[in-house]
Amino acid sequence: MNALCMPLLFWSGYKILRLTCPKVEVVWYYSLLFISYIPMFLYVAYVYGEISSTCFAMVFMWQIIRYCKTGKKSCYLWGTIAIVFACMMRMNSIIILVAAGIVLLFHAFRAFKPQALVWLLVMFVAVFAVKDGIQAHYEKISGYEISDGIPPVSWVLMGLNDGPRGPGWYDGTNHDEFILHDYDTESTALDDKNKVMIRLGELWADKAYSIDFFRRKILTQWNAPACHSYFETKAFTCVPEELPEIVHRIYYEDESAINDFMDRYQFVLYFYVAIAVFFAFFSKKEEHGLENRILMIAIVGGFLFHILWEVMGRYALPYVVFMIPVAAAGMGRMGEFLNVAVQKIFGRLK
Numbered sequence: 001m002n003a004l005c006m007p008l009l010f011w012s013g014y015k016i017l018r019l020t021c022p023k024v025e026v027v028w029y030y031s032l033l034f035i036s037y038i039p040m041f042l043y044v045a046y047v048y049g050e051i052s053s054t055c056f057a058m059v060f061m062w063q064i065i066r067y068c069k070t071g072k073k074s075c076y077l078w079g080t081i082a083i084v085f086a087c088m089m090r091m092n093s094i095i096i097l098v099a100a101g102i103v104l105l106f107h108a109f110r111a112f113k114p115q116a117l118v119w120l121l122v123m124f125v126a127v128f129a130v131k132d133g134i135q136a137h138y139e140k141i142s143g144y145e146i147s148d149g150i151p152p153v154s155w156v157l158m159g160l161n162d163g164p165r166g167p168g169w170y171d172g173t174n175h176d177e178f179i180l181h182d183y184d185t186e187s188t189a190l191d192d193k194n195k196v197m198i199r200l201g202e203l204w205a206d207k208a209y210s211i212d213f214f215r216r217k218i219l220t221q222w223n224a225p226a227c228h229s230y231f232e233t234k235a236f237t238c239v240p241e242e243l244p245e246i247v248h249r250i251y252y253e254d255e256s257a258i259n260d261f262m263d264r265y266q267f268v269l270y271f272y273v274a275i276a277v278f279f280a281f282f283s284k285k286e287e288h289g290l291e292n293r294i295l296m297i298a299i300v301g302g303f304l305f306h307i308l309w310e311v312m313g314r315y316a317l318p319y320v321v322f323m324i325p326v327a328a329a330g331m332g333r334m335g336e337f338l339n340v341a342v343q344k345i346f347g348r349l350k
Helices: 001-020 024-036 039-045 049-072 076-089 091-110 114-142 154-157 173-180 185-205 207-224 229-233 245-253 257-284 290-308 313-349
Strands: none
Touching: 001 024, 001 039, 001 049, 001 290, 001 313, 024 313, 039 229, 039 257, 039 313, 049 076, 049 091, 049 290, 049 313, 076 091, 076 114, 091 114, 091 290, 154 173, 154 185, 154 290, 173 185, 185 207, 185 313, 207 290, 207 313, 229 313, 245 257, 257 290, 257 313, 290 313
16 A cells, blocks of 8 residues: 555655646756655555655645645535545644645635535534544444543653653653553543643743753654664564565665765755745745645644654655655746846846
């Protein structure tokens, strides 16, 4: 399934660019950046929802942009299916639905399209209805009631811990809290809410430590060029010598070379994303439709979410993939700017 999702993921990003920045050279930049992002391809073999949820999230954002620009009713169907699938794979994809909600709210009032708000409501209902429906189905066939599980606030509490693996990294305290309260979701949530408030009070009282804590937390996730891909996928059922040559080279011979490449790749990606953001806010030629910014809104949403939630290099992967079309657009903008600047310079010299 992950392998099948890869071409759809690429196609969705391509269609987003054709709708928002229809210059041919931008598509070439996007293609080069996409095929050069090694961690994404390493995660194809990793069955944990990264590739599939990112793919369907990208399809969903494509349909949101397509709807705002063309008004085609088929977007209702494909967009709803895509976000439901994305949230089935990883419920954190609700961040993308919130980003789309911002865009659709703006579009509804700007273009006087109340049906956009109805669609937004339908998508929220569909996501949670499918989630609850799947749980009800398994409860019925198993004959056991499924617990609500660890409450979200427990993940926030863990995200505010300065554990041995790093600030906000998984340390099992959420499970410990759940067990401590005899697997009772409500009592766990009530107790952990109080602990979160106490922890926030501690962070507020020591500003220097708080700045250092969140600095380290942000860097461990967003300054991990390989997105933890080697650590997560370096699991084989044979000794290294029995691996295919290309796999052996990637994991045991050329890992440092690939990491060095990804370090430079990340710098280029972040630099051109910054360029794209600059032009989005300050260029007079930039279109004013908020749908053109949905990728940026989703990236900011993921960043803000993980300031409080658990962090890990792997969790940045979807947002890095969302950055690829943005960076390609930034390259296009930079090219236009340099072309105009060179023409003006040579024009004055003449």
